[in-house]
Amino acid sequence: MSPLTGYLLLSAMIFSIGLAGALSRRNAILVLIGIELMLNAANLNFIAFCRYGPNPAALTGIMFTIFSIGIAAAEAAVGLGIILAVYRHTKNTDLDQMNSMKG
Amino acid sequence: MSAQTVDQVFVLTKAWLMGHVPAAFQPIASAVLSVVPVLLVFPLLFAITTVLERKGLGRMQNRYGPNRVGPYGFLQPMADGIKSLTKEDIIPRSADAVVHFLAPLLLVLASFLAYAVLPIGRNMVITDLNSGVLFFFAIGSMIELAVFMAGWSSRSKYSLLGAMRAVAQMISYEIPLVLSAIVVIMAAGTLSTVAIVNMQAVYTHWLPHWFVFTPWGFCGFILFMIAATAESNRSPFDLPEGESEIIAGYYIEYSGFKFALFFLGEYLGMFATSGLAITLFLGGWSSPFSFLTWIPSYIWFFGKLLAFIAAFIWVRGTFPRLRMDQLMGLAWKFMLPMTLLNVFDVGIWHLMPHGILRWIVCTAFLILPAYLLSRTLNRKQKLQVRTYRYAD
Amino acid sequence: MGLRNLIHCVLALTLGFVGLAMLYLELGAQFVGFTQILVYVGAVAILSVFAIMMTRSAGPNAEPALSASWISGLVVAGATFAVLAWAIISSNITTAASDQPEVSVKAIGNALMHNYAVPLEIMGLLLTAALIGAVIVAMPQEKAQ
Numbered sequence: 001m002s003p004l005t006g007y008l009l010l011s012a013m014i015f016s017i018g019l020a021g022a023l024s025r026r027n028a029i030l031v032l033i034g035i036e037l038m039l040n041a042a043n044l045n046f047i048a049f050c051r052y053g054p055n056p057a058a059l060t061g062i063m064f065t066i067f068s069i070g071i072a073a074a075e076a077a078v079g080l081g082i083i084l085a086v087y088r089h090t091k092n093t094d095l096d097q098m099n100s101m102k103g
Numbered sequence: 104m105s106a107q108t109v110d111q112v113f114v115l116t117k118a119w120l121m122g123h124v125p126a127a128f129q130p131i132a133s134a135v136l137s138v139v140p141v142l143l144v145f146p147l148l149f150a151i152t153t154v155l156e157r158k159g160l161g162r163m164q165n166r167y168g169p170n171r172v173g174p175y176g177f178l179q180p181m182a183d184g185i186k187s188l189t190k191e192d193i194i195p196r197s198a199d200a201v202v203h204f205l206a207p208l209l210l211v212l213a214s215f216l217a218y219a220v221l222p223i224g225r226n227m228v229i230t231d232l233n234s235g236v237l238f239f240f241a242i243g244s245m246i247e248l249a250v251f252m253a254g255w256s257s258r259s260k261y262s263l264l265g266a267m268r269a270v271a272q273m274i275s276y277e278i279p280l281v282l283s284a285i286v287v288i289m290a291a292g293t294l295s296t297v298a299i300v301n302m303q304a305v306y307t308h309w310l311p312h313w314f315v316f317t318p319w320g321f322c323g324f325i326l327f328m329i330a331a332t333a334e335s336n337r338s339p340f341d342l343p344e345g346e347s348e349i350i351a352g353y354y355i356e357y358s359g360f361k362f363a364l365f366f367l368g369e370y371l372g373m374f375a376t377s378g379l380a381i382t383l384f385l386g387g388w389s390s391p392f393s394f395l396t397w398i399p400s401y402i403w404f405f406g407k408l409l410a411f412i413a414a415f416i417w418v419r420g421t422f423p424r425l426r427m428d429q430l431m432g433l434a435w436k437f438m439l440p441m442t443l444l445n446v447f448d449v450g451i452w453h454l455m456p457h458g459i460l461r462w463i464v465c466t467a468f469l470i471l472p473a474y475l476l477s478r479t480l481n482r483k484q485k486l487q488v489r490t491y492r493y494a495d
Numbered sequence: 496m497g498l499r500n501l502i503h504c505v506l507a508l509t510l511g512f513v514g515l516a517m518l519y520l521e522l523g524a525q526f527v528g529f530t531q532i533l534v535y536v537g538a539v540a541i542l543s544v545f546a547i548m549m550t551r552s553a554g555p556n557a558e559p560a561l562s563a564s565w566i567s568g569l570v571v572a573g574a575t576f577a578v579l580a581w582a583i584i585s586s587n588i589t590t591a592a593s594d595q596p597e598v599s600v601k602a603i604g605n606a607l608m609h610n611y612a613v614p615l616e617i618m619g620l621l622l623t624a625a626l627i628g629a630v631i632v633a634m635p636q637e638k639a640q
Contacts, residue, residue, distance in 0.1 A: 008583045016576035023568030051522040059606050065527050069534050070618050074625035076539045080546040081633035087550045234600050237529040244537020294600050
C-alpha cells in the first residue's frame with residue numbers, strides 16, 4: 001500500500017467520522033463541528049494528491065486547500081451566528097425539536 | 104580569540120560536540136543540543152525578570168521591592184520557586200480534571216515552541232523555517248486556546264469571565280499584530296526570520312538598515328509593541344488578570360506549581376513577542392553601529408531584549424489600566440485602520456524612487472490619519488445601561 | 496464525536512486539527528499547515544467554544560446526547576466509508592517520484608497573484624460578506640413593541 005493510499009484512507013475515515021457526527025448528534029453546534037471535520041478531510045486529500053500526484057508544480061492542491069480553509073472559516077462563522085439566532089428564538093439547540101417551519 | 108570566534112562560540116561548541124556523537128544519533132543530538140540552551144536561558148531570564156520587575160515597580164511606586172533574600176533581593180526567585188513547588192496543589196471538586204491539568208501545560212508548550220524561529224545570534228537559530236513568521240503567529244493562536252481552557256475548566260464564574268475577556272482581548276489584538284508584521288514581510292519579501300535579519304544587517308555610512316528607521320517600520324514597530332503588550336495580557340491591558348479587579352482572572356483556581364507555570368508562560372510569551380519585534384524591526388542580532396560589530400551577536404540580542412523588558416516594566420508602572428470597552432475600541436477603531444494604512448504606506452515606499460520625497464510622503468501619510476483618528480476617538484461617549492450578552 | 500461534554504468535543508476537534516497540520520507539514524506543505532493552525536485552532540475552535548458558552552450547552556444536561564435517528568446516521572457513515580475505502584484500494588493510482596522539493600511561499604504568492612487572482616478577490620468579497628452577515632444574524636434585535 002503506497003503512502004498515497006494510506007493518506008486517502010485516513011482522509012476517508014475522517015470524513016466518515018465527521019459524517020457520523022453530523023448525522024447522529026442532537027446539538028446543532030456538533031453538527032457544524034462534523035461539517036468542519038469533513039472539510040478538513042477533503043483538504044487532506046488535496047494536499048496528499050499535490051504531493052504524490054502527477055503534477056506538483058501546478059500547486060493546485062495547495063491553492064484549493066488555502067481557499068477551502070478560508071471558506072470553512074467563513075461558513076463556521078455564519079453557521080454559528082445562525083445557531084445563536086435560532087437559540088435566541090427557541091431557547092434550545094436541540095435539532096430534533098426544530099422540526100417545524102412556523103416560527 | 105578573535106571577535107569572530109567569540110561570536111560563534113556556541114555554534115563551534117555544538118559542532119565539536121556533534122563530532123563525538125555516533126552517526127545514527129546525529130539528528131536527535133543536533134535537535135537536543137539546539138533546544139537545551141534555549142530551555143535553560145529563557146526560564147533563567149524569566150526568574151531575573153520577576154525580581155527586576157518587582158524592584159522596578161517598587162521604586163516607581165516609591166517603595167523598595169523585595170530586599171530580604173540575597174543581596175538587594177536578587178535571590179527572590181529562588182524563594183518564589185521553593186514556595187510554588189511546595190504549595191499544595193488544589194483542584195476544585197467541580198473542576199474538569201483533565202482540561203484543568205492540560206491547560207498550563209499547553210500554555211507553556213506553546214510559549215516555548217515560539218522560540219524555535221527566533222535567530223538569537225549569527226547562525227544561531229533552532230530551525231530556519233521557510234515560513235517562520237507564520238509559524239510564530241500560529242503558535243500564538245494556540246496560546247489563546249490554552250487560556251480559555253484554563254478559565255473554563257475551573258468552573259468558577261470569575262475564572263470563566265476572566266477567560267472570556269482574555270480571549271476576546273487576545274483575538275482582537277491578534278489582527279493588528281499580524282498586520283503590523285506584514286509590512287516587514289512585504290518589504291523583505293520573505294517569511295523566513297533568518298533572511299529578514301540578514302537583510303537588516305547591512306550598513307550604509309555606519310547606520311544599519313533596520314526596518315525601524317523607516318516611516319512605515321517605525322509606525323509598524325509602535326503598533327506591534329502595543330499589540331504585543333495586549334496579547335500577553337500585560338499592563339495597561341491586564342484587565343483579564345487584574346489583581347484588583349477579579350483577583351486573578353482565569354487562573355484563580357490554580358495553586359502551587361501550575362500557577363507558576365502560568366506565570367512562566369505569560370512571561371515567555373512576552374519575551375517571544377519582544378524577540379520577534381527585535382527580529383522584524385530592530386535587526387535581530389546586528390549591532391546599531393558598524394564600528395561596534397566586534398561585540399558578539401547574541402550579546403546584542405539579549406541587550407535589546409533587556410531593553411524591551413525594562414520598557415515593559417516601565418509602562419506597567421506608569422499607565423493606568425484600560426477598561427474593556429476602551430481596549431476593544433483601541434484595537435478595532437484605531438489600530439486596525441492604522442495597520443492597514445501602514446500596509447499601503449510600505450507599498451508606496453516600495454514603488455517610489457529613492458530620495459527624500461518618499462520619506463516625506465510616507466511620513467505624512469501616516470501621521471495625518473493617526474492624528475485624525477485619535478481626535479475622533481476622544482469624543483465623549485454616552486454611557487449606556489449595561490446589558491448582558493447571553494443569547495437570550 | 497462520541498464525547499458527552501461539548502467542550503471536550505471541541506477540544507478533541509482541536510487535537511484533530513493539530514494532527515492534520517502535522518500531516519500537512521510532513522507532506523511538505525508548510526504554509527498550509529501553519530495556516531491551518533492559525534485559522535482553525537486560533538479562530539474556528541475559539542468561535543465554537545464561544546458559541547457553546549453563549550447557548551449554554553456546556554453544562555451537564557439531562558437530555559440524551561444522540562439524536563433519535565442515530566442508528567441510521569451511523570449506518571450511512573459506515574456505508575460511505577466502506578464505499579470510499581473500496582474505491583481507494585481497488586484503484587491503481589501511480590505515485591510520482593519520491594522527493595518533491597518543498598513548495599516555497601514565494602511560489603504560492605506568485606500563483607495567488609497571477610493565476611488565482613480572481614479567486615483571491617472573490618474570497619475577499621466572500622469573507623467580507625460572511626463577516627457582515629454573521630454580525631447581522633447574531634445581533635440582538637431590539638423589540639419592536
